[in-house]
Amino acid sequence: MSLILGSGNTKPQYPYDMWYGVEGDFTSKDSNLKRVGNMDMHRTLPIQSKLKRFVENADGSVKYYLHQNDSRRKDSGANAIIDSTDGNVMLEIPSYYVKVEIQGTKWIYAISEYPLPGFVKMERKAISPWYGTVDLDTNTAISGCFLLWNGDEIARDENGFVKLSPNAARYRGGSGNGDSGRDGTASSMLGMARTSINKANVHPLCKNGTHIGAYRPYNQIAWLQRIEYASLHSQATFNATLTADGFHQGGLGSGCAVNGTEWNTWGGYKPFVPNGVTAILGNNTGKVSYTIKGWTGGDKVVQVTSYRGLEAPFEYLWLLADDILVWNKEDTIVAYLCEDPTKFTSHSDSAATAPDGYSPIANLPMRSGYINTNSFSSKGYSFPDDTTGAGLTTGFCDYFWTTYNNATLGRGWFGVLLAAGANTGANAGFGYLSTNNRSSLANAHFGFRLCRF
Incomplete structure (x- = not known):
């Protein structure tokens, strides 16, 4: 340069x-x-x-x-x-x-x-350090941690279930009040992230200037991590020891990796790690062991990553992003970015024009696959550019998913999902981008992070 x-x-x-x-x-x-x-x-x-x-x-x-x-x-x-x-x-x-x-x-x-x-x-x-939830009394999207602690260990009762602040039921995660029947069980949604909700239904819950336009801050943090570790492989083995030259090495390791079938049995793909497990790390990068009670085959221990305060950055819940939409046209796939939160929308699947405030920023690959190269915008935002010849540890190491070649679902407007779920395995990472779901879709393992800017 x-x-x-x-x-x-x-x-x-x-x-x-x-x-x-x-x-x-x-x-x-x-x-x-x-x-x-x-x-x-x-x-x-x-x-x-x-x-x-x-x-x-x-x-x-x-x-x-x-x-x-x-x-x-x-x-x-x-x-x-x-x-x-x-x-x-x-x-x-x-x-x-x-x-x-x-x-x-x-x-x-x-x-x-x-x-x-x-x-x-x-x-x-500003972005919430963990996935957001909802104040059920005021119908407001919020960001909080409801865990209680014994020293640096999460407090647990005689059954091994986590102890939470007295007001935790007001912020029940999962599907909210629909999961009240899980209270007091191994798959309780108390203290968890709110999921089973689509972008359009999160919109009215975001108040006082908050929103869920997560693509830009997430992409920025991804590049800060890549620069820090001089690597595109965010899932490379975590190593807290500096090199002889004083540089960070390796990566962040796997996320909260679990078997998908077992996850479904435990709680129907609902969140399994309470918000704020990494509070004991502060703004530092590291991992915290968390024990999930009642898992298939017995209690299961997962490693919860935090990168400089961003808890579970990938391989846990899919992350909704309101500031980006994808248009699968007849001969191209185009990503549209909006920088004005007042104009965020999910848009009609079959609309013939772009929504107000959204501008084309990148052409995306026409096929799914591991990301080989990325394109860059003038502000440093990056998008998958080619999915030929890369793999789990080569190129950008993460996966791009599109339904473009699906004759039934392959045209029109789609939403974007980031970060990837806990059952995604080595495909996950800071660069994973899924564009194969409509904006209206809600899922038990789709969550949001509260944003403000």
């Missing part, structure tokens, strides 16, 4: 050295990336280090930040209230600057804290 053309004594100095990023090659299937830019920033990770959980006021402003190492406390060390009654718990993505440079077959994805020449500002955003 233009900022790295200087060499020797002619190399530009501050502020032109104040960026860092990764370089890849469209012709290579190697999922490892080359670190470029300021190597010290690859060690200190100034932008990634600013991701932090907080409790918000009703207008979205910060009421207080949560502790770096324990989200059950304020950054001051005092006890925090994270059951949503003090405000939604959110994860702040700071404002920063991004530039994507393509020269020949090589591409560079660069980020900076400073408005360097050619860099585009990414405005501050």
Whole structure:
């Protein structure tokens, strides 16, 4: 890119050295990336280090930040209230600057804290650190954790069921009141994410400026993780040890992986990990063991990942995204992005025009498959571009799913699902993109994250 053309004594100095990023090659299937830019920033990770959980006021402003190492406390060390009654718990993505440079077959994805020449500002955003649920008394989408704790262990009763705050039934997950019959059982939805609801039905629950336009913040966090680990393979084995050069290595490992048949038997694909299990990690990256009671064949332990405060980033529940729609036309598949939350819509499946506020941003592959290469927008948002020749650990490592070639379902408008379910296995990851479901579909393992920006 233009900022790295200087060499020797002619190399530009501050502020032109104040960026860092990764370089890849469209012709290579190697999922490892080359670190470029300021190597010290690859060690200190100034932008990634600013991701932090907080409790918000009703207008979205910060009421207080949560502790770096324990989200059950304020950054001051005092006890925090994270059951949503003090405000939604959110994860702040700071404002920063991004530039994507393509020269020949090589591409560079660069980020900076400073408005360097050619860099585009990414405005501050907030997304719930875990999947959202609903206040059943006020019909409001919220973000909270209702767990009780014994030290750093989740409190459990004599049956091994988790103990929750007294108000947990007000925020029952799953299908809400429809799952009240599960209370007190191994598959209770108390403390869980709200699912079994489609985007159109979530819309009126989002109040005071919140929404579920998750594609952009999710995609930004995905690239922050790729830059941090210099890899496109987000499911590579988790390794907390730095390299000899002081860089992060490996990936985030698998998500909350389970067998789909067993999951269906346990709870009909409903959530099985209470929101906030990773509160004890604060804003740090790591994994927390969680025991699911009553699983097929006995209790099951899953590993719940958190990437810098984003709990269960992939391979748990499918993530609804209101800011993106896909139009399967006769001869092309086009992704449409909307940046105005007031215009978010699910749109008619058979509409002949794009909805107001949605603009074409990328052409998508005409066939399902592992993502080989991605295309990039000027703001650094990326989309599957080619699904030829890649695999579980090559190319972008994750899967793209379309119904374009299905004669019955293959045309019209479709919604988008991110992150992938717990039974998706090695196909899952930060880059997984499913466009084979209509926006009107609700499913027991489709959830949402509350957003604000």
